[in-house]
Amino acid sequence: MLNIVLFGPPGAGKGTQSEKLIDRYKLVHLSTGDILRAEVASQTALGVEAKKLMDQGLLVPDSVVISMIEKKVDANVAGNGFIFDGFPRTAAQAEALDKMLDSKGTGINMMLSLEVDNEELIKRLLNRGKDSGRPDDQNEEVIRKRITEYNSKTAPLKEYYTSQNKYCGIPGIGSIDEIFLKLCTKIDS
Numbered sequence: 545m546l547n548i549v550l551f552g553p554p555g556a557g558k559g560t561q562s563e564k565l566i567d568r569y570k571l572v573h574l575s576t577g578d579i580l581r582a583e584v585a586s587q588t589a590l591g592v593e594a595k596k597l598m599d600q601g602l603l604v605p606d607s608v609v610i611s612m613i614e615k616k617v618d619a620n621v622a623g624n625g626f627i628f629d630g631f632p633r634t635a636a637q638a639e640a641l642d643k644m645l646d647s648k649g650t651g652i653n654m655m656l657s658l659e660v661d662n663e664e665l666i667k668r669l670l671n672r673g674k675d676s677g678r679p680d681d682q683n684e685e686v687i688r689k690r691i692t693e694y695n696s697k698t699a700p701l702k703e704y705y706t707s708q709n710k711y712c713g714i715p716g717i718g719s720i721d722e723i724f725l726k727l728c729t730k731i732d733s
């Protein structure tokens with residue numbers, strides 16, 4: 545299996561690049577943000593609770609996202625592998641993911657980290673908010689909160705994956721195709 549953590553702050557281009565990568569490498573895309581938004585849209589109990597946090601730019605509890613991912617991994621373990629997009633976002637999530645994959649005789653091959661500076665992220669997210677209809681992309685204060693959450697809880701995972709020799713940083717600036725090419729070069733090497 546080829547299991548990739550596609551990493552980076554909100555607005556770095558993870559969703560866009562995931563779509564291209566799943567097409568090229570025939571992987572299953574697991575985005576906790578997408579799964580949570582589907583729960584919100586269906587107004588499930590989980591979705592109603594998650595929305596309160598998402599609208600403030602805060603992370604939802606680890607236990608919630610870990611069990612969501614576990615179900616999807618179980619359902620797709622016979623495939624070529626996974627792209628994890630927006631997960632893991634905390635040390636507890638990263639450890640749970642390693643355990644989960646290990647129990648299935650597989651593991652993360654690499655963490656590809658798209659690196660983009662804060663001001664560029666805010667510009668991109670406000671622009672995306674005009675089309676996406678995502679409430680958390682339309683308010684600069686919420687966007688800044690998401691970036692703060694990323695810097696305090698998620699960015700330290702770079703060290704977690706560096707210590708496993710799996711961290712690859714990629715500049716997330718340039719055209720979609722240029723960035724895609726850089727990602728493919730890392731995967732193929």
Ligand code: AMP
Nearest residue numbers: 576577597598602603604609630631633
């Ligand atoms: P995203 O689409 O990845 O930017 O996620 C949108 C929002 O969903 C985040 O701001 C969080 O509130 C929540 N979320 C998504 N993935 C996670 C995760 N792995 N851990 C905690 N919260 C998450």
